[in-house]
Amino acid sequence: xxxxVESGGGLVKPGGSLRLSCAASGFTFSDYYMSWIRQAPGKxxxxxxxxxxxxxxxYYADSVKGRFTISRDNAKNSxxxxxxxxxxxxxAVYYCARAHEFSFSFDxxxxxTLVTVSS
Amino acid sequence: QSAxxxxxxxxxxxGQSITISCTGTSSDVGSYNLVSWYxxxxxxxxxxxxxxxxxxxxxxxxxxxxxxxxxxxxLTISGLQAEDEADYYCCSYAGSSTxxxxxxxxxxxxxL
Numbered sequence: 001x002x003x004x005v006e007s008g009g010g011l012v013k014p015g016g017s018l019r020l021s022c023a024a025s026g027f028t029f030s031d032y033y034m035s036w037i038r039q040a041p042g043k044x045x046x047x048x049x050x051x052x053x054x055x056x057x058x059y060y061a062d063s064v065k066g067r068f069t070i071s072r073d074n075a076k077n078s079x080x081x082x083x084x085x086x087x088x089x090x091x092a093v094y095y096c097a098r099a100h101e102f103s104f105s106f107d108x109x110x111x112x113t114l115v116t117v118s119s
Numbered sequence: 120q121s122a123x124x125x126x127x128x129x130x131x132x133x134g135q136s137i138t139i140s141c142t143g144t145s146s147d148v149g150s151y152n153l154v155s156w157y158x159x160x161x162x163x164x165x166x167x168x169x170x171x172x173x174x175x176x177x178x179x180x181x182x183x184x185x186x187x188x189x190x191x192x193x194l195t196i197s198g199l200q201a202e203d204e205a206d207y208y209c210c211s212y213a214g215s216s217t218x219x220x221x222x223x224x225x226x227x228x229x230x231l
Contacts (some may be wrong), residue, residue: 111164
């Protein structure tokens, strides 16, 4: 079955860096766009970034532009999010999700990994 | 871009129908038939319930339906069941000059 498993979350100090990974299985990863979406504790969902199937097209939310970098390795069926210059407001559960190219919907989602930015 | 506007909470009794609204602007909901809806139970990942405004993914109950009028999208759940109690989020493509996806603030559905 289609499965997405995130890893790499944890506690990091403001200004620090963290790299999240998402391992995909059960589908042809290289055929699909992918996204990162986050949810601050007790808050709603916020789209973070989007990458095309080949990795040639990438978009970011204004809130993370210039600090976060999305990438993928189709040979390893893996999605990544490099997060630099982290701020307290980046504290959230980060979900990876398979993105549908033309409907801009997300299905399925991984279970999420918690990133806490605190001194 | 601002988040889409949803009511904070709605409630209904088992067997009843409820509707959750999602109000955007002419730059997002009003311009594209690209609204999706997600169900999230506590501590769980969101699940896609509706895409492209009114289409249901395989496996989603036909008790869930979506529609749109102008800048407002709606999710209707008929024949409410206890298991429907969850948070619901709408989402819309909000492109034009730059790629963007915007979510609503979420609606807590309580089944009385």
